[in-house]
Amino acid sequence: MAQEAHGAIYDLLAVRGVSRRDFLKYCSYIAATLGLSEAAAPQIAAALEKGAKLKPALWLNGGSCTGCTESMAQVDTPDVATIVLELLSFNYFETIMAAAGKQAEDNIAETIKEGNFILVYEGSVMTGQDGNTLIVGNKEDGSPKKGTEILAEAATAAQAVISVGACAVDGGWVAAYPNPAGAMGVQAFLDKEGIATPVVNIPCCPMNPEWVVAMVVQWLLVADDDPAVFLEKTALLTKTYKDGITGADVTLNYPEYVVGSTIHDNCPRRGHFENGEFVSEFGSAEEAMGYCLYKVGCKGPQTFTQCPVTRWNRSVSWCVNSGAPCIGCGGLNWVDNNAPFFKRLSSMQMGGSLGNVQPGSVAAVVGGVAAAALVAHGLGMKAAGRIGDGPPMETAKKYDRKRMAKGGDK
Amino acid sequence: MARTVIDPVTRIEGHMRVEVEVKDNEVVDAWVSGTLYRGMETVLLDRSPEDAFYVSQRICGVCPISHSHASAQATESALGITIPEGGRLVRNILECAQYLHSHILWFYNLTGLDYVSPVNALKANIADTYALADAAGTRQADFGAIAKRLTAFAENGQLSILSGHYWDHPGYALPPELDLIATSHYLEALEMQAVANEVVAIVAGKFSHPMTSVPGGTAFVPTVDKLDDILFRLVRVKEFIDTALIPDTLAIAPFILDAATYGGGTGNFLSWGVFEKSDLVPENRYLPRGFAQGLKLDAGVSPDDVTEYTAHSWYESPTGLNPAQGETKANFTEYNTDEKYSYGKAARCKDKSSEVGPLARMVVAYLAEKGGMDVAGGADVRTPAKLIDGTLKALGLEGKPEVLVSLLGRVAARNLEAAYIADIALVFVNELIAALKGGEAKFWQAAETDKGAGVGAWEAPRGSVAHWIGVNGGKIDHYQIVAPTTWLIAPRDDNGVRGPMEEGFVGVPVADTEKPLELLRVAHSFDP
Numbered sequence: 001m002a003q004e005a006h007g008a009i010y011d012l013l014a015v016r017g018v019s020r021r022d023f024l025k026y027c028s029y030i031a032a033t034l035g036l037s038e039a040a041a042p043q044i045a046a047a048l049e050k051g052a053k054l055k056p057a058l059w060l061n062g063g064s065c066t067g068c069t070e071s072m073a074q075v076d077t078p079d080v081a082t083i084v085l086e087l088l089s090f091n092y093f094e095t096i097m098a099a100a101g102k103q104a105e106d107n108i109a110e111t112i113k114e115g116n117f118i119l120v121y122e123g124s125v126m127t128g129q130d131g132n133t134l135i136v137g138n139k140e141d142g143s144p145k146k147g148t149e150i151l152a153e154a155a156t157a158a159q160a161v162i163s164v165g166a167c168a169v170d171g172g173w174v175a176a177y178p179n180p181a182g183a184m185g186v187q188a189f190l191d192k193e194g195i196a197t198p199v200v201n202i203p204c205c206p207m208n209p210e211w212v213v214a215m216v217v218q219w220l221l222v223a224d225d226d227p228a229v230f231l232e233k234t235a236l237l238t239k240t241y242k243d244g245i246t247g248a249d250v251t252l253n254y255p256e257y258v259v260g261s262t263i264h265d266n267c268p269r270r271g272h273f274e275n276g277e278f279v280s281e282f283g284s285a286e287e288a289m290g291y292c293l294y295k296v297g298c299k300g301p302q303t304f305t306q307c308p309v310t311r312w313n314r315s316v317s318w319c320v321n322s323g324a325p326c327i328g329c330g331g332l333n334w335v336d337n338n339a340p341f342f343k344r345l346s347s348m349q350m351g352g353s354l355g356n357v358q359p360g361s362v363a364a365v366v367g368g369v370a371a372a373a374l375v376a377h378g379l380g381m382k383a384a385g386r387i388g389d390g391p392p393m394e395t396a397k398k399y400d401r402k403r404m405a406k407g408g409d410k
Numbered sequence: 411m412a413r414t415v416i417d418p419v420t421r422i423e424g425h426m427r428v429e430v431e432v433k434d435n436e437v438v439d440a441w442v443s444g445t446l447y448r449g450m451e452t453v454l455l456d457r458s459p460e461d462a463f464y465v466s467q468r469i470c471g472v473c474p475i476s477h478s479h480a481s482a483q484a485t486e487s488a489l490g491i492t493i494p495e496g497g498r499l500v501r502n503i504l505e506c507a508q509y510l511h512s513h514i515l516w517f518y519n520l521t522g523l524d525y526v527s528p529v530n531a532l533k534a535n536i537a538d539t540y541a542l543a544d545a546a547g548t549r550q551a552d553f554g555a556i557a558k559r560l561t562a563f564a565e566n567g568q569l570s571i572l573s574g575h576y577w578d579h580p581g582y583a584l585p586p587e588l589d590l591i592a593t594s595h596y597l598e599a600l601e602m603q604a605v606a607n608e609v610v611a612i613v614a615g616k617f618s619h620p621m622t623s624v625p626g627g628t629a630f631v632p633t634v635d636k637l638d639d640i641l642f643r644l645v646r647v648k649e650f651i652d653t654a655l656i657p658d659t660l661a662i663a664p665f666i667l668d669a670a671t672y673g674g675g676t677g678n679f680l681s682w683g684v685f686e687k688s689d690l691v692p693e694n695r696y697l698p699r700g701f702a703q704g705l706k707l708d709a710g711v712s713p714d715d716v717t718e719y720t721a722h723s724w725y726e727s728p729t730g731l732n733p734a735q736g737e738t739k740a741n742f743t744e745y746n747t748d749e750k751y752s753y754g755k756a757a758r759c760k761d762k763s764s765e766v767g768p769l770a771r772m773v774v775a776y777l778a779e780k781g782g783m784d785v786a787g788g789a790d791v792r793t794p795a796k797l798i799d800g801t802l803k804a805l806g807l808e809g810k811p812e813v814l815v816s817l818l819g820r821v822a823a824r825n826l827e828a829a830y831i832a833d834i835a836l837v838f839v840n841e842l843i844a845a846l847k848g849g850e851a852k853f854w855q856a857a858e859t860d861k862g863a864g865v866g867a868w869e870a871p872r873g874s875v876a877h878w879i880g881v882n883g884g885k886i887d888h889y890q891i892v893a894p895t896t897w898l899i900a901p902r903d904d905n906g907v908r909g910p911m912e913e914g915f916v917g918v919p920v921a922d923t924e925k926p927l928e929l930l931r932v933a934h935s936f937d938p
Contacts, residue, residue, distance in 0.1 A: 067470075098573075099575040128740075283497065322614055
């Protein structure tokens, strides 16, 4: 099949009714998302317009709910996003591909054989029941194939892996105590198997599609189709955690623009926090006024994602904007570390120079008025509250101890 | 006898395997297997009920709104909470938005490719395409530009998500002009499903995984700036349904009329009911609760009528339990269709293998409406009976509701339901505006106890969903979920009776067992 350039991307744009102006606007948006200056937009446009052949990609689903695929379908500016998706030739994408059964499996095999592809992985890696908690398709002898075997084969041959969503990052809710199906994240699994293919992690449940698109464009634009250059040129932050199944320390790469600051740092309701104006009951007049949700359990102060800036569903809203406290789905082991979700934090992990501090001292930093307000609201002024590595909930001590007795949170 | 296997079945949520025996080009037996186990119910134990609201919805990223509502209702029934009127309306609107998203995505982007060939669309004559769109009364687009786009895509040689499929199958029988129209709407559907989900995001923060319908009502307060954003988008989605989804269904149906003669399944239909009226009575929901056999309604149905069997499922939990006592302990042995072959339990209602989903809801509502029930809450909307009778007439099948029990009936029922929901969504928004005007709107109610047991039985776009919860001292001590897919892809029960999808495959003609397009159509018609 002809694989050469298929003409300027403009033709494609034009037939989709996308104007040159909209296209450049989109490039500026990509620049902003990547943390580049507006001046980079023409360069991005030029790279996109080169009209190289589609980059082959596989989108595999592990122990997933398909929420990340759904989220991908909600990507902004769909006309242009379609282009971006079409810049990738998704030879396998379980939820939307035409082919099924043997024909679908053949698409994977062929892509692996050809090499030079990107692997996107959604969902947890399922290791329970000897790897039989997920079986997909058939081996040559007709017996079912384990999900882990498919991932290992594909990841070995891929240039890079994008782990999308909390489940692919570290097992997500599926790995929450007691992790009945033996779920783990992609990086932990690749470490265990000795597969060195680089992995970039996109957090949250589901992941935000804009963050994925930005990584893809980064690959096409800056990385010259080379994983080493990609790692060198992309601003990454790492987080380390201990995997509950292997017991090994796992180091995760995240794009810095996604996890560089807390939700609390960028929250539009931050002003109300500082003024001591809180929602104390759901659906109340305070909510109608957009007050701070800290008192009903918001995990924004300890959750490092860009949600308030990127927002969700083509930027129309995000969790806090709709009146719900952040449940910290962008964090590690997010269910165990953040539930009970409606209990407020007894300590706040603040980014930067503040480190881990009590809300009282934050209030002291941000101003005397706020401190007074916090006292008035009886908010989190108790100094203690953390037990071991358990969740830092004020009223969860007994609950934590019980879990610790059972082997602790993973 | 040699078997035909489809694994993975794509264009669904999750992981599914289909295995059939074909004799003389017709399916004589079938086995459907769910091949993923995650252990949601075990993860939920010992947590707070509101944590179940947030975690349990993550069982499905395609219908998380419905799971979140079933979970919240379970907690409310356990802890004796009655949600306030404002909470009811906001939840109804949120649920409508998800249904509209889901049904649009399903018809065009999931099952659509079983009938529509974007490859064949390349042969379309553009002038004829406009003439056909005109005659069909369906939405027009710049068909020439879209054909050019498709041509560029095809000439590139990399077919991305369209690659590897048998586009040469004789089942792709639409004229190229209709293929082009439907492909154009495939692209527009990607936009419209996202618009519907923007309503979800406004009300619940984001899609997938909504944040606000917490036990007690909703955390969302509809301020004026948010209300107009909701209303405007719902109007836009309704317009797409009226000018594309419905006319396209009628335009494609004549080319697949044989699908009215097979794929009907068990003919036992369950609906827990969805979209609350002010009285919060499940039997009186807009789409009411009910159970029908042979197109006749039973006197009543309740979650107590559910049994889950495990003889053919990879569980060591006891078989034959109601979920109020149910257990979930996985134990994979081997894939063996004579023994155990699925992580799905065999859910049964009144011990019958029962279909759930839009066809079940529309049949139950149709029968209830014919029996005098008000399924419109007094509003002037296109009701299930009006929609079904009107469509039967348009296809020359007037007075034959029994043809609904077929592959074609299942496809049509989902799209007709979308039309009904597009109408009632606007009714709910107007009711909410009236409530806000009256200044009486309350949205959330706290629990007064921390102990109890309850069930939330509701409907997701793809079928009946129920969550059973036990709460003690503010912690969950029992949790069981029977999801739509549990019903639909159920394996055989202890008596060897096939699940609804398995039964739906029996009798389906298969032209080429290497390219089992007809099986994909039937599988997708259930939207598992």
